Amino acid sequence: MPKSSIRCPLKCVSDLNRRSARHGCPEGAVGSDFRDRVRAHLRSGRAAFLVDAHSYPARHGEWGAYDVVLIEDSPTRYVPDLARALTESGGLRVATFEGGDNDVHAEAREMGVRSVLVEWNESLLDGSGRLERSVRALAEWLIDNYL
Numbered sequence: 001m002p003k004s005s006i007r008c009p010l011k012c013v014s015d016l017n018r019r020s021a022r023h024g025c026p027e028g029a030v031g032s033d034f035r036d037r038v039r040a041h042l043r044s045g046r047a048a049f050l051v052d053a054h055s056y057p058a059r060h061g062e063w064g065a066y067d068v069v070l071i072e073d074s075p076t077r078y079v080p081d082l083a084r085a086l087t088e089s090g091g092l093r094v095a096t097f098e099g100g101d102n103d104v105h106a107e108a109r110e111m112g113v114r115s116v117l118v119e120w121n122e123s124l125l126d127g128s129g130r131l132e133r134s135v136r137a138l139a140e141w142l143i144d145n146y147l
Contacts, residue, residue: 089137
């Protein structure tokens, strides 16, 4: 049976960063395969940092005023530093929030791998180059600090 045809709760397929995708998906379901591969890479010792990347609609209530939102499950020294790097990359409006239900982020931290959830405002797809600048700034920050 093809993996995509195995029945799985919607959150296992659409939100692979949720706890249900860690343990709640039936074996062979799309979500469990993805999380198994992420987990194997984290355990390999080759992962210096995990970036869980997402986007949100421009009219998102609390986040709509920002270009980039960084979410951490507990305070770290590196997330404020990343926020500064992104802000300096071209005047992006960056906010940091603590909390959220992001299990892939939590699982990485449990394994001793630093991680952050990065949410990009979909308004950055306007052709202005702000999205590209922010991604470049993120990559440069990772290289300068973790590779």
